Amino acid sequence: MLKQKYDVIVIGSGPAGLAAAVEAKKTGAEDVLIIERDRELGGILLQCIHNGFGVELLKEDLPGPAYAQRYIEEVHESGVETLLDAMVLDISPSRHIYAISEWSGFAELDARAIVLAMDCRERTRAQIRLRGSRPAGVYTAGTAQRFTNIEGSLPGERIVILGSGDIGMIMARRLTFEGAKVERVLEIMPFLTGLTRNYVQCLLDFDIPLQLRHTVARIIGNRRVEAVEAVQVDEKWQPVEGTREIIPCDTLLLSVGLIPENELSKKAGVLLDPVTNGPFVDQGMQTNVPGIFAAGNVVHVYDLVDWVTEAGFVAGRAAAKYAIAQRKRVARQVKLQAGANVRYVVPHVMDKEALAESDQKLQMRVVSPIEGKVWVQVTDGENQIVRKGQRYARPGEMVTVKIPQKAYDEVQKTDRLTVNVVAR
Numbered sequence: 001m002l003k004q005k006y007d008v009i010v011i012g013s014g015p016a017g018l019a020a021a022v023e024a025k026k027t028g029a030e031d032v033l034i035i036e037r038d039r040e041l042g043g044i045l046l047q048c049i050h051n052g053f054g055v056e057l058l059k060e061d062l063p064g065p066a067y068a069q070r071y072i073e074e075v076h077e078s079g080v081e082t083l084l085d086a087m088v089l090d091i092s093p094s095r096h097i098y099a100i101s102e103w104s105g106f107a108e109l110d111a112r113a114i115v116l117a118m119d120c121r122e123r124t125r126a127q128i129r130l131r132g133s134r135p136a137g138v139y140t141a142g143t144a145q146r147f148t149n150i151e152g153s154l155p156g157e158r159i160v161i162l163g164s165g166d167i168g169m170i171m172a173r174r175l176t177f178e179g180a181k182v183e184r185v186l187e188i189m190p191f192l193t194g195l196t197r198n199y200v201q202c203l204l205d206f207d208i209p210l211q212l213r214h215t216v217a218r219i220i221g222n223r224r225v226e227a228v229e230a231v232q233v234d235e236k237w238q239p240v241e242g243t244r245e246i247i248p249c250d251t252l253l254l255s256v257g258l259i260p261e262n263e264l265s266k267k268a269g270v271l272l273d274p275v276t277n278g279p280f281v282d283q284g285m286q287t288n289v290p291g292i293f294a295a296g297n298v299v300h301v302y303d304l305v306d307w308v309t310e311a312g313f314v315a316g317r318a319a320a321k322y323a324i325a326q327r328k329r330v331a332r333q334v335k336l337q338a339g340a341n342v343r344y345v346v347p348h349v350m351d352k353e354a355l356a357e358s359d360q361k362l363q364m365r366v367v368s369p370i371e372g373k374v375w376v377q378v379t380d381g382e383n384q385i386v387r388k389g390q391r392y393a394r395p396g397e398m399v400t401v402k403i404p405q406k407a408y409d410e411v412q413k414t415d416r417l418t419v420n421v422v423a424r
């Protein structure tokens with residue numbers, strides 16, 4: 001059963017979100033909820049069945065799902081709540097969250113602190129303006145990884161990979177294991193864009209050729225990819241004529257970069273760094289919007305999962321501290337509400353400690369005029385805190401009453417005061 005308000009709500013259950021939730025709980029947050037659009041916790045790690053995860057942080061070389069499982073267990077043991085198969089649609093700057101889920105329907109939740117951990121999405125063909133026909137057989141490397149490792153179907157048999165990012169190199173090896181022939185990895189930059197260890201373990205060890213300063217000039221094929229035209233480029237990424245080569249293949253995988261998934265962040269008023277495309281953050285991973293934190297690839301693209309987890313810990317700890325401070329601040333406050341014949345009261349809230357220093361003035365407007373003797377009363381629902389008499393009350397004239405310093409002890413016992421302006 002979902003609560004209406006949580007100390008910390010984490011959006012996304014990859015390594016960043018899992019770490020943030022676990023750490024928020026350890027730091028003292030009472031209610032922590034993870035909202036995940038997938039049916040399982042774990043994020044992208046669930047489809048990364050190769051090893052290479054946890055080498056730095058856990059000093060173990062684990063496959064992705066095993067790494068995720070460590071933190072999933074901690075999530076369950078620590079009492080973090082989870083809402084799976086639920087997509088967050090919107091967040092307001094005041095940390096109101098709108099989510100939709102097949103089983104629980106539309107949910108509106110409030111959080112004292114939010115951790116954004118939504119990761120990135122992969123750049124597609126359109127984003128790199130790849131020319132040529134539009135046949136089937138062009139996939140992002142992550143989509144091909146999902147097909148191969150989760151859905152159990154191979155994306156193709158003769159593969160060309162554009163981009164030397166880690167996902168592309170890992171898929172080159174993975175598809176080779178499954179019997180596909182990876183013809184070539186083409187990289188437009190004069191250097192490798194992924195980890196050297198992946199170049200050695202995924203390309204060199206399997207004799208998969210890598211061509212730097214090369215790109216795909218054109219995709220060829222009608223219903224299905226039949227070939228790509230590869231070409232060498234100069235320093236300005238312009239084709240070097242005389243170097244064009246047709247490479248027959250049935251599949252082109254794109255491993256051409258990731259874009260942090262920040263549509264939700266923008267809706268909440270979070271400012272993004274134009275270089276990383278992720279939020280500007282402070283040392284606790286707090287964005288410019290108070291109480292909204294971010295961790296993992298949604299901030300910038302990490303090379304190793306260990307550093308993603310580490311960022312999740314930092315964000316979760318800071319988010320919990322923020323939420324706890326919020327609770328304390330609210331506990332110190334008393335709400336001032338309009339009662340009988342009162343339209344509004346200003347201020348709307350008062351710090352109880354302010355009465356230790358001076359009387360506190362409340363200003364208001366009445367709804368209807370009262371001619372003759374009038375009481376302006378402030379009550380805590382049961383006891384009268386202060387009462388002031390005056391000769392009349394009219395909507396056109398502001399009414400004022402002071403809560404005296406001597407009411408300090410009584411005010412400490414309540415969280416709301418009501419003001420009434422009534423006939424004597």
Ligand SMILES: Cc1cc2nc3c(=O)[nH]c(=O)nc-3n(C[C@H](O)[C@H](O)[C@H](O)COP(=O)(O)OP(=O)(O)OC[C@H]3O[C@@H](n4cnc5c(N)ncnc54)[C@H](O)[C@@H]3O)c2cc1C
Nearest residue numbers: 012014015016037043044052088118119167296297304305
């Ligand atoms: C193919 C591949 C190979 C890799 N290999 C290695 C390696 O060998 N070693 C290593 O250390 N690292 C590796 N990494 C890097 C590492 O896995 C990632 O950096 C890390 O998983 C990113 O974590 P994250 O929590 O930011 O995102 P993710 O794990 O992607 O989690 C984000 C989660 O947010 C959810 N989400 C997004 N939007 C919403 C929404 N609106 N509502 C609800 N839920 C939402 C998503 O469903 C997802 O579950 C690899 C990554 C990939 C893709």
